[in-house]
Structure formats: structure tokens, C-alpha cells
Amino acid sequence: MVLLYMKQDYVSKHEKILVKNELGKDLYLISGKWGRVGDTLSLYSIDGTMLVKVKQTVLSLLPKFDIYIQGKRAGSITKHRNLKxxxxxxxxxxxxVTGDFYNHAYTVxxxxxxIMEMNKSYTSFGDYYTLLIPEAQHAPICICLALIVDDLTLTRLPDVARKRFIRAIRPLYSIRKALI
Incomplete structure (x- = not known):
């Protein structure tokens, strides 16, 4: 079982990201940019070996990313929507990948x-994403998947839309809190 941490500030800003284990040791480095067709995201082991490269191939409401391992296409990540x-x-x-994307809590x-469970953790050192991965060989793809899913979730709405959403759920939260 592997437990990994990524600092949320770096994920949100699309900066170079260090992925650490539970002891605080750096294990992976992520660089690149994502959000436009042709953009690539690369995951390196801490010794500099490229493990996974993800390239955005479709830019739409339902984007698609191709996954490359050792230069060969290994699969794709696609966003889907059903009625709910x-x-x-x-x-x-x-x-x-399903879950509560608003609160950064989902499973693969x-x-x-x-395959993976991701949650947001709040610490005195900042906010982190916690990745719990039962099988270590899935870790590189899971890290890239977590970045892409986080970037494509609805929390990245413009500030006006996000404020509307918060105003919409605030009354529900107050009612729930009053009942407890």
C-alpha cells in the first residue's frame, strides 16, 4: 500500500509538483502544463527517469488525454457525464473514477x-491531496489521473459561478447543522 501527498497550491497553479510519501520523502516530480490541446504533463521518478507522459488530445466539455508509458501509448483518460x-x-x-469532486474525495x-482513493487533507503546513493506492505499480498513472481529474472538476469554475454554488449550498448546510 502506498500513501502519497501533493500540495494543493502547486496543483492549482500548474507548477512543478513534488509528490511525497508519508515520511515526507520526495518520490516523484511532475512538470509540464495542461489545459490546452497538445499540452503535456510528465511524471518523473526523483532520480530523473520519465515514468508517464500525458498529452491532451481533445479540448471540449468532455476532454480526452492520452497516456504514454516509455514512449508508447498505453491508454486514455476521458471525462463523461450522465444525468446526475x-x-x-x-x-x-x-x-x-467517481465520487464527490466538489470536495476532492473520489475513488478509482x-x-x-x-485502485486509488483521493481525499483533501488540511494540515498546518497547507492543504494536501492524499492518495491511497493499494498497489504500488499503479502509483504513476494514479498521480497523473489525480491531477487531471482535479483540474477538470467543477471547483475550477470562475469565481462568480463558484460563489453562486456556495450560496446555493450554504442554506442546506445551515439546516443540516441546526438539526445536529
Whole structure:
């Protein structure tokens, strides 16, 4: 089981990101940019070896990213929408990403088996994303997937839309708090 941490400030700003383990040791470095067609995101081990490269191939409401491992296309990440929710698929791995994207709490599963769980953690050193990955060999793809999903979630709405959303849920929160 692997437990990894990424600082939220760096993820939000699309800066170089260090991924650490639970002891605070740097394990991975992420560089590149994403958000436009042709942009690439590269994941390196801390010794400088490139592990995964992700390239955006479709820019739309339902974008697509191709995953490359050792220079060969290994699959793609696509965003989907059904009547109720947004979700992501990783093909041909059959991974499905679902959860509460507003609060950065989601899981990646393959036919019911947990591949990754991501949550937001609040510490005195800042806000971090916590990635719990049961199988270490999935860690590089899961890290890239976490960055892409975070970037494409609805928390990246313009400030006006985000304020409207917060105003809409605030009364529900007050009612719930009063009932407790």
C-alpha cells in the first residue's frame, strides 16, 4: 500500500509538483502544463527517469488525454457525464473514477476493486491531496489521473459561478447543522 501527498497550491497553479510519501520523502516530480490541446504533463521518478507522459488530445466539455508509458501509448483518460454526475474513465484499463469532486474525495475502481482513493487533507503546513493506492505499480498513472481529474472538476469554475454554488449550498448546510 502506498500513501502519497501533493500540495494543493502547486496543483492549482500548474507548477512543478513534488509528490511525497508519508515520511515526507520526495518520490516523484511532475512538470509540464495542461489545459490546452497538445499540452503535456510528465511524471518523473526523483532520480530523473520519465515514468508517464500525458498529452491532451481533445479540448471540449468532455476532454480526452492520452497516456504514454516509455514512449508508447498505453491508454486514455476521458471525462463523461450522465444525468446526475460527472465521471471519468481510463481505457483500456477499465478504471472508473467517481465520487464527490466538489470536495476532492473520489475513488478509482476497476470492476469493484479499489485502485486509488483521493481525499483533501488540511494540515498546518497547507492543504494536501492524499492518495491511497493499494498497489504500488499503479502509483504513476494514479498521480497523473489525480491531477487531471482535479483540474477538470467543477471547483475550477470562475469565481462568480463558484460563489453562486456556495450560496446555493450554504442554506442546506445551515439546516443540516441546526438539526445536529
Amino acid at each position: 454526475n460527472v465521471y471519468f474513465k481510463v481505457a483500456p484499463l477499465d478504471w472508473m 475502481r476497476c470492476k469493484g476493486q479499489l
